[in-house]
Amino acid sequence: MKIQDTLLNSKQELDTSKKVKIYLCGVTVYDDSHIGHARTIIVFDVLRKYLESKNVEIEFIQNFTDVDDKIINRANSENTTAEEISTKYIENYFKDFDGLNVKHATRYPKATEHMEDIVKFIEKLIEKQIAYTTKNGVYFSVSKFPEYGKLSKKKIEELQSGVRIEIDEAKKDPLDFAVWKFSDREPVWNSPWGKGRPGWHIECSAMSIEYLGENFDIHGGGRDLIFPHHENEIAQSESCTGVQFAKIWMHVGMVTINGEKMSKSLGNIKSIRHVLENWGPNIIRLFCLSGHYSKAIDYSEELLKENLTKWRQIETCYYELIHSINKNSEKIDAIIEKISVDFDNALNDDLNTHLALSAFFQLVKETNRLAAEEKLGIEDAGIIKKELQRMMKILGLKIPKMTENEKQEIDDMISSREQFRKEKRFEDADKIRDKLNEKNIELIDHKGRTIWMKKEIINGENQK
RNA sequence: GGUACUCUGGCAGAACGGUUAUGCGUGAGCCUGCAAAGCUUAUACAAGGGGGUUCGACUCCCUCGGGUACCUCCA
Missing domain, CATH: 1.20.120.640 (Anticodon-binding domain of a subclass of class I aminoacyl-tRNA synthetases)
Structure with missing residues (x-):
């Protein structure tokens, strides 16, 4: 199987002769998941199910980012703890994605459960003098990784010239990014450098290597993660281990609304719960798979x-x-x-x-x-x-199941209708048909016999 | 501003240096007691503009233009 690799910008052969190891960047659990998350995860779900159908063994790791400023802000505004927020949205995540017929990952590691790994990872970086400590935290030194920018095809000089107003003047280079941020306010963890919490990128490096090894097959996520998230992951991981990180970088295009990316500020986010209520899992999956995964699709x-x-x-x-x-x-x-x-x-x-x-x-x-x-x-x-x-x-398409009783009842009603039709009592026959329609059973009249189908109830069908 | 991607019929959308798929929609028909569903069939001057390479370009190259994304919040 060939997969387009963002790093090499060409299709690469996926080695399926042994277990295929996949790491997908999951969601930050501070709010409900939306149709954009759904698309990325459905694409990887299909990839995974296809390989498994060919008897390829898959190890599929998808993380939950449960340490993040957005989670903490939400907790503060709702007067609760970050843990409660992340627990709630992880629960919601599974409701949504079980509803979308997405198979569970092999594991869903959380940043909060891997603090030791993260700290060890940072220690190594410091040891190798790739990361350094300032009064605000521990920073990765981009200049120590000459290949920085290779994934996103950005040049370091160009990034430097376009850099935004610098907040942390203690950084050696404006491009350097935090791997550990000092903080006294919960949630915080101890580290050899002081209390604080990890930066966003380090958790994926630490957890993917923890579960899949230093060099694994596919690392994926939405296109918007290419920079800085995946670029930084490569920098951290490869300068720490000295070997190639992911073999293939696979990125899924955005879901847009009227041609624009969904965002909080535009207020055009379609939550999975909302689309699921209106369209059900099958139609959403067909929609998400209707174009090539690497391109954007417009929701309408x-x-x-x-x-x-x-x-x-x-x-x-x-x-x-x-x-x-x-x-x-x-x-x-x-x-x-x-x-x-x-x-x-x-x-x-x-x-x-x-x-x-x-x-x-x-x-x-x-x-x-x-x-x-x-x-x-x-x-x-x-x-x-x-x-x-x-x-x-x-x-991942599923016809809703029915009980034997239900089937028997339908068969009985169809025979009575047949009887009425033979007697040309069409009004009575139609009454039965209407009754079945109310239960979303549609009759298909063939020559000499009638069959039925149970239609999935789609609320969006009758709107507008 | 920089970088990347993108521009295919009414809409969606892929493959491909040599008849431009396929689906939706639309028209007609079949089936039916009538419907519904389904089927059959038809349908479309379809490749942003301009140039080039070629016997031949939607496909390769150049150029101009539009759109989107990213440029440390992002799936």
């Missing part, structure tokens, strides 16, 4: 509606498959095989989910065509269903 109700249409086709396909009773009448093996290969090839080439979805929808269309022409054989349906489910699992 129109696009979500488009994906709703697609989701209905998938539902139809699924229910046609499980209700199939006909005899096989068309050779389909070759086309299924081709679609399957196209799907895999698309993902193999830098996780091209858009092309993979094209292949997937070809399977859906083909199935619905066969069903419409009364040619969907029961054995073929089995083959198609297996392939459909394989793809859906990778894409």
